Amino acid sequence: MKKKLVQSVKEHFVQWFDNEPEFVFLSPGRINIIGEHVDYNDGYVLPAAINKYIGFAISKNETSACTIFAQDLNQSHKFDLNDTLKPIDKMWMNYILGVLQQLKEKGFAMQGFNMVFSSTIPMGAGLSSSAALECGIGFAMNNMFDLALTKIEIALIGQKSEHTFAGVNCGIMDQFASVFGKKNHVIKLDCNTLEYEYHQADFKKYSLLLLDSNVKHTHLTSGYNTRREEVEQGLATIQQHFPEVKTFRNCTENMVLELKEKLGETIFKRCHFVVKEIQRVQDAVDALEQSDFKTLGQLMSATHRGLSKEYEVSCDELDFLVDAVQHENSVLGARMMGGGFGGCSINLVEKGTEEELINRISKQYQNQFGIELKAYKVKISKGTTVYKN
Known part of the structure; x- marks a missing residue:
């Protein structure tokens, strides 16, 4: 798959520019094992x-002009690096322009x-192709022009590009995972301090399977903003009664159970989920360290119940x-x-059982919603x- 992608971008580069690329870069998407809405x-x-990537074939051209070709969209864009770069109507291009403009503002040649x-x-x-695009272009510029940027700087530049040029107020997790990824390891990341540690995640006889609902409901943005307001309100109430609480982490x-009446039903549910999910991440790290995949699976399923019933950010299709997989012997756990x-x-499924599972769930999903899985x-x-090479 990786080699095929590399071959493809190289061939298209030759077709488009009539010479071989100097460099090829790969920038991966990401998953999050557990720890949702706690960043x-x-x-x-x-x-x-x-192991899903954006592949970049790229060469310097000794001028200030840039030509970028998005192979999958069959679209291209030309611009001059000496100009002030601004967002345009091609959204895919904005992720790239946002990174380049920041590098220019920082005075990099x-x-x-x-x-x-x-x-x-x-x-x-939801596998963060935008973060892969931003970090890939940042990494490429750093490498080609010896900018001496750290990995953290590349991730932060990617995040800021998304804020300023794409208008998405994302956290840092996606860019961080794309840049800092390590084979067979998960990253335990504190999204505030950016302190992180790697933990072994060799799933041995199990594998990770993603089932794509093929739906995107429009209340993602409004729902996200509302949840943020609700948990802020809840934390303020908790702090009134327990002044020692600085954040949800302590x-x-x-404490949340004691304030159930005062918080009110909705805010209670939101805060209860957050406190439980913060603990589940710690428990998941312990389970991974001990290769206790059964416990990890149970934690993932518990997270889904919390996201669905308490945080209420799931939907019928994801539920x-x-x-559909909860009673499958080959599945240890699942969550949105x-x-x-x-x-x-x-x-989290047993290796070798994936195809049969996919076929069975696909039919059930098609019957229920008329949507291809x-x-x-x-x-x-x-x-x-x-x-x-």
């Missing part, structure tokens, strides 16, 4: 880079380049996909992944890198 609640997340890129990261499935389940209201479920087997891979 803005002072919790930890547990992401990993996966670059020159014109030609580039072709293509992706094996499924669009709209709030206990007992169906998670419920990402912001919610659509996207993928992530499933997509499935992706993923492995935990290394982060953004130069491809060497």
